[in-house]
Amino acid sequence: MSFVLAFFVGITYMGLSRIVTARVQNRIGPPWYQNFFDVFKLFSKDTSIHHGIMHHMGPAFMMVTAVMSLLIIPIFNGGSFFTNLNFHGDLIFLIYIMVFGPLGMALGAGQTGNPNSAIGVTRGLSQIVGFEIPWVMALVALMIQYKTTSIVDLMNIQAETGKWLMFTSPFAFIAAVLAMLGMFRYAPFDIVGAPQELASGPMSENGGKYLFVMMSSGAVFAFAKLTLYVDIFMGGANNLIILVVKTFILYLIPVLYGIVSPRYRTEQSVRFFWGWPTLFGLLAILQAAFL
Amino acid sequence: MINDKNSQKIVDIIRNYARKHSLWILAYGTGCGAIELPPTMTSRYDAERLGVRGAATPRQADLLLITGYLTTKSLKRVIRVYEQMQDPKYVIGFGSCTINGGMYWDSYNTIKALDRYLPVDVYINGCMPRPEAVLSGFAKLQELIQDGKANGAKEYKENLKWYRDNQKKVITNWKMPEYNW
Amino acid sequence: MMMEEIKTTIIDRIKLHFSDAVEKEFSYNRLDFSVKKETVPSILFYLKEEMGFKHLSHISCVDWLEEGEFEMIFILWSPEEKIKVFIHTRVDRSNPVMDNIDMIWRQANTYEREMKEMYGIQFTGLEAPEEFLLEDWNGPPPMRRDFDTEAYAAKTYWERPGREDALDVRETVEKRTGEVLPEFAKKYKR
Numbered sequence: 065m066s067f068v069l070a071f072f073v074g075i076t077y078m079g080l081s082r083i084v085t086a087r088v089q090n091r092i093g094p095p096w097y098q099n100f101f102d103v104f105k106l107f108s109k110d111t112s113i114h115h116g117i118m119h120h121m122g123p124a125f126m127m128v129t130a131v132m133s134l135l136i137i138p139i140f141n142g143g144s145f146f147t148n149l150n151f152h153g154d155l156i157f158l159i160y161i162m163v164f165g166p167l168g169m170a171l172g173a174g175q176t177g178n179p180n181s182a183i184g185v186t187r188g189l190s191q192i193v194g195f196e197i198p199w200v201m202a203l204v205a206l207m208i209q210y211k212t213t214s215i216v217d218l219m220n221i222q223a224e225t226g227k228w229l230m231f232t233s234p235f236a237f238i239a240a241v242l243a244m245l246g247m248f249r250y251a252p253f254d255i256v257g258a259p260q261e262l263a264s265g266p267m268s269e270n271g272g273k274y275l276f277v278m279m280s281s282g283a284v285f286a287f288a289k290l291t292l293y294v295d296i297f298m299g300g301a302n303n304l305i306i307l308v309v310k311t312f313i314l315y316l317i318p319v320l321y322g323i324v325s326p327r328y329r330t331e332q333s334v335r336f337f338w339g340w341p342t343l344f345g346l347l348a349i350l351q352a353a354f355l
Numbered sequence: 356m357i358n359d360k361n362s363q364k365i366v367d368i369i370r371n372y373a374r375k376h377s378l379w380i381l382a383y384g385t386g387c388g389a390i391e392l393p394p395t396m397t398s399r400y401d402a403e404r405l406g407v408r409g410a411a412t413p414r415q416a417d418l419l420l421i422t423g424y425l426t427t428k429s430l431k432r433v434i435r436v437y438e439q440m441q442d443p444k445y446v447i448g449f450g451s452c453t454i455n456g457g458m459y460w461d462s463y464n465t466i467k468a469l470d471r472y473l474p475v476d477v478y479i480n481g482c483m484p485r486p487e488a489v490l491s492g493f494a495k496l497q498e499l500i501q502d503g504k505a506n507g508a509k510e511y512k513e514n515l516k517w518y519r520d521n522q523k524k525v526i527t528n529w530k531m532p533e534y535n536w
Numbered sequence: 537m538m539m540e541e542i543k544t545t546i547i548d549r550i551k552l553h554f555s556d557a558v559e560k561e562f563s564y565n566r567l568d569f570s571v572k573k574e575t576v577p578s579i580l581f582y583l584k585e586e587m588g589f590k591h592l593s594h595i596s597c598v599d600w601l602e603e604g605e606f607e608m609i610f611i612l613w614s615p616e617e618k619i620k621v622f623i624h625t626r627v628d629r630s631n632p633v634m635d636n637i638d639m640i641w642r643q644a645n646t647y648e649r650e651m652k653e654m655y656g657i658q659f660t661g662l663e664a665p666e667e668f669l670l671e672d673w674n675g676p677p678p679m680r681r682d683f684d685t686e687a688y689a690a691k692t693y694w695e696r697p698g699r700e701d702a703l704d705v706r707e708t709v710e711k712r713t714g715e716v717l718p719e720f721a722k723k724y725k726r
Contacts, residue, residue, distance in 0.1 A: 108370045259409060
């Protein structure tokens, strides 16, 4: 049930980002339900072409990652409808699972034999090396400060003290938001899958139903990440409307930053992530350990 | 009860509605008409209102725009690209060079009528067509899709032998795969 | 005034070294020389090294069908003095052989490949792969004037009916402006 909610909200957010981009560029964009049409059109293609069993299963890896990370992120605060599986140490589990998806896509893209896919895959994985450092540093700072590795405990701490973790550990929040720019793969870090670069990189041989799986897994994964941020830093949500408002405000940050930025090369983006965001991550760890 | 004609009709209506509102164009400018595509896609004559956006590879696209003249050298490549796309796919012929040869009617190297080599759904005339004409061409293709009449891909599969004979007459060094459906 | 002095200097020096150069002046910054085929590499090398015409702008070819000759034209440009020099040579049409000049300028390779494919002029010692612009072409060189492109197009490609009332361009322009075609142009329509 939470999968259906994530699918709908994620695809709506992608459509809304297209409208926001269009209005900034002084034109009328597509309607907000445009991405539903895109996804349905891809699903209803008559023929599907694949290059072997690994290529066929490649998008399935991305979907598995999205669903698994959705399973352990609590969507609503303490309600009885959307309880998910939570256990101690699930924050560390989440860090591992989030990297599993692009690896699967890389395996699938490797079997096509297309050189564009191979170069795109190496670029994507190098970028993951880039943004993982400030992201893990921010999470480690949180884990040190509050002496817990479970998401539910972090939410309970926010409910008890009444203050959001955004304010009590600000450096971790800033480092995590800067790492979020890399996770969403909007400009300036979209060298992996942009259509002008290498004929869209790893996705260049996927069409029809495979692209449907990849787009929807991207949407679900985006929703999962946004909900994780809201749960850890902004105090969770009690009902759907507050959740949508908070996640949309967070989602606007990479979208608006991406409208006005050109694209970074891979080494420039890794250099960016190992600069200021890592500094903020170090400050967060220092603040957590000694204050 | 599930597979009878009426439910097939309802499914077709929903599918065609989704297909007509999201056409993805392959970003491949075959002739000089490709210069009219950036004005159509950017702010003034916005084509993204209709759901049209650019796709990078033939595997992801479902509309191929033949914008202008085709020499025999590029016809070989365009046929290969067309056969890599997935069904259902549509072809729009831009400009008068695809209709009857246009400005290059007496040239030794360009093909004169696109209809004999690839199945075309909609022709847009002009040299080059203005962005308003391009948008009305998209609207006509949307009408054809909704009525279920844009069957270029099916005709290509059924009359493959005829298309292949025409192509081989023009392209002398044929190095393409032969299909056996 | 400066340009006149430069031009006379150039004419004097060229005539001193190459006795078969005939010059003609066209406009403010252009000089034409007509030489024999065999002196072309040495005059180009002399102009490039000694007189500062460092830039090869174009190599072109004119098909004089009535006289039975090809005329090759080399256009050189001097960036310091800002003056153009055109070198004209005539090559026999039935067996066109020219010397290869791509050891002087490397970009002449591209022009010579185009000449070989479009006009059929052979260059001695030219290293080039087979096809350049046309692919799988097994007809006569297409830019010669005795190659009738309209007949070839009608024979090879299927044409859509409906163009029979198209008018000939030269006759329409003639009727519109009252120009009179010279005799030699009436024999060949294009």
